[in-house]
Amino acid sequence: MGIFRRPREASAATPASISDFWEWWERRRPDIEASINAPEAGAGPAAEGEHHADGLPAPIVEELTHRVHRIHPALQWEIGGGDGDSPVLTLTGGGDPELRGLTERWVRAAPSGDAAHGWRFHPARQPDLEMLEHKLLLGDHEFDLDYVKLGMRADTARARVHISAYHPDFLFVSEEQQLQVARHVLDWSMGEDDVARWIGEVTIATEAPVDALPPAMLRAVVEQIAEPFEEPTWLTGEGRTPRGHPARLGARFPLHRQDYPLCDLHVAISVPYRHSNPDRLPVDPSSSALRKFEKKLAALGDRAVLAVRETGDGLRVFHLYADPDSGVIAELDQLAASWGEGKAKVASTNDPGWRALAPYQP
Template sequence: MRLFGRKDEEDEAGRPGDGVAGFWAWWQEARPRLDPLVAAGAAEGIEELVAPAVEAIHPGLVWEVAPGRNAAHILVVTAAGDAELRSLAHRWARAAPPADLLWEFHPSRQANPQALELTLDVGGFEFALDKLVFGLRVPRDQPRVDVAAHHPIFSELDEETRLEAALLALDRLLGEDDVARWVGEITPATFQPIDAVAAVHLPAVIADLASGYQDEEWLMLEGRTGEGAPLAATARFPLRPVDHPLFDQHIEITLPYAHRDDDGLPAGESLTALRDYEERLTGLLLTLRDDALLAAHLSAAGQRVVHVYADPASDAATHARELIGSWEEGEPRVDVSSDPAWAAVSPFLS
């Protein structure tokens, strides 16, 4: 079931307005009407009741009621792949009341252990997930699987409907967040791919891929700025907003350095000072490990730019401003903005 709208409510810090709090106040009042509708399977009545309440949070959110894992039912309110809305959906879930026997709450579609028993109506055709097969390709040195999905009904559907059906099936098989983490290109195919594997094997393939990325890794990269100056960067790998959905505050720290080599990269005393600063920043982030993350830093043309992402409810930005107070090479700067899609580090996202 899809969803609908509210005016964009944000306070001065760029955080959601009272839409989330308003939803949960509504939920307490609406439960006596909603529970009988769900028990009766009255889809139209459920939509008429729930849709405006989710719309009041944000028009881009998508919702559904599904069988629960631990409770009878799940209410999912999800960004449905929209990185700009993911943190809002997670804040909605974080503000939820404790789960009870009837309801649990999630900010993304959950994997269904009985997914292969499902038959869905797609464009008037029966879409049985046990007839779905995949062609799989793992690009070299990439933490993703490219997927070509095929189902017998795909030849009867238009391209947009095929893609929507493939995405829905992947969400049911893996869970929406793991699709965002581990699935790359998705191609709905009208012919069965060579060496296709049955849908039942996909979770095991993804689990095997994920097992190779359990430890923290950093990549060292080289390139050039838009003006052509040499650039050196270090970035966390894999780097994905889905792993830190509440970290939608971007803290950009700019440190000018005085000592540089012929390429404009830090050298000598400046390199030592930058390493000392990085150690102090790393120590700070260790104390804020649930609230902030060092994503990447890059050096070029006499400046190092450090990218940190944080929960805006934390004190990470305040601490970052305090930390630059001891920098002695030029005027350091801390710029803070809302960046739920991590657009500032988009070249490093994996």
């Protein structure tokens, strides 16, 4: 068990590039609308790294790309809809958890109501089964997505579905193109956030997997896996502290980054306790006080989520992920200051990819 502390870092507010984007958008929106509603404009599946923007003039494409890349150079954008449907602008980090908070802040700063002028905005790719009826052009190769089949292996211990993706043309293209096809098919089948929540390993098959199913069936399989985990629970384990004493670990499971998109800040609250058994584990009245302390952490709502607790050697460390712009850090400081069994410490560090949780994942 690694009870640890991290130096505090000041959190950055929502980047100015996001507000700059929406100011630019309001100026250029009429030109974009005119282009996507032009008779010759059309829309087809977008390739990874390219922009879904059929019909937009090259200067607007370049300008929009520049504005998006000012927010982060790895972000991609897609425009869909039009011709009577509400137009949609999607900003995506391609499933990268490091970027999910940025796209969420972008969409929360977007105009709404009448100010949106009929547009819808999404911070991640949405499911769209109709896209699976198209052909996907990657480089000089066109994939008929009707031929895609998915092998699906349920992993109930990890609450994941592992995927083996097959298309007969995989024999003739690069591994990169194979994976691009698989990623697009999964996103259109489930939506980018649910892929991140429930899909595990993705491998490529050059022969159709046994019992393979069409992508449209993926949602039903995932729902069977996800149903027992509608309410998160706590997994517990035992180990040893660095001093060799018994330690206890609890981890919330499942815990999905996408359910707390603004919580980019890892917070470790180290709470000493006075009353312990010979193994240096807490007993009453300390154990009761620790439970009350944890209940207060659980009451913070979406501003902070408790992910892991580590206990041993007279110390309990609560690991949370918090929204740095919500003011919750000040509340956590006050809560720590109110602890009566020694000096509790609060340390935080920016961790938008939730990398600190990796050692505790099943």
